[in-house]
Amino acid sequence: MKKYIFPPLALMIICIVVCGLLVFTYKLTYKDTTGVMTDDLKAGCEAVFQNSDGNDYKILLDSSKTEKMPLTFGNEKVNSIILSENKENCLIEVTTDGYSKGGIHILVGINQSGELVGTEFISCGETPGLGTKLRDQKSIFSDKFKGFTASDDFDKVDNVTGATYSSKGMRDAIKTALEVYSNNKEAILSE
Secondary structure, eight states: OHHHHHHHHHHHHHHHHHHHHHHHHHHHHOOOOTTOOOHHHHHHHHHHHTOOSOOOEEEOBOTTSSSOOBOOTTOTTEEEEEEETTSSEEEEEEEEOSSSTTOEEEEEEEETTSOEEEEEEEEEOSOTTTTTHHHHOGGGTGGGGTTOOTTSOGGGSOOOTTOHHHHHHHHHHHHHHHHHHHHHHHHHHTO
16 A cells, blocks of 8 residues: 555655745745836837937836836736936837737837837737838838827828738837827826
């Protein structure tokens, strides 16, 4: 009877000890990175505003939550809102669907007047050669939105041929960012 009980019992004890050690190690080494600017976000901020003057950017955190969470004003497409040190430049990080679910992950740069300054892709999961045209050739689509505000007619800009879903997703991302900024400008700039 012992030969049938002891091996599984020993294995169970070993698993419990190893799991306990993993939990202990995780808690000992965990560092909360919520609200920390990654290299990709920093590079995106500088690319949108075409500056490298050392202007620092920070991710705004939601002060109404008990845990550290990026400020999104409840919009599920918005990942974070980033504000420059001098509060002249705002970037809204948006992830939305194009042809691929969550395939468009961009930063949308907005000036204090609420006008689109530019966009920069953080990642692009769209179809290579078609949907990726939006990232690789900004002049064919996203640059045409420069100067737009939340109240402008976004349908004036035609979709990119062969990338209809990606174009719609990009248009939606830009419109979402401009609307979030327009509706919450005072709260964003008061941070």
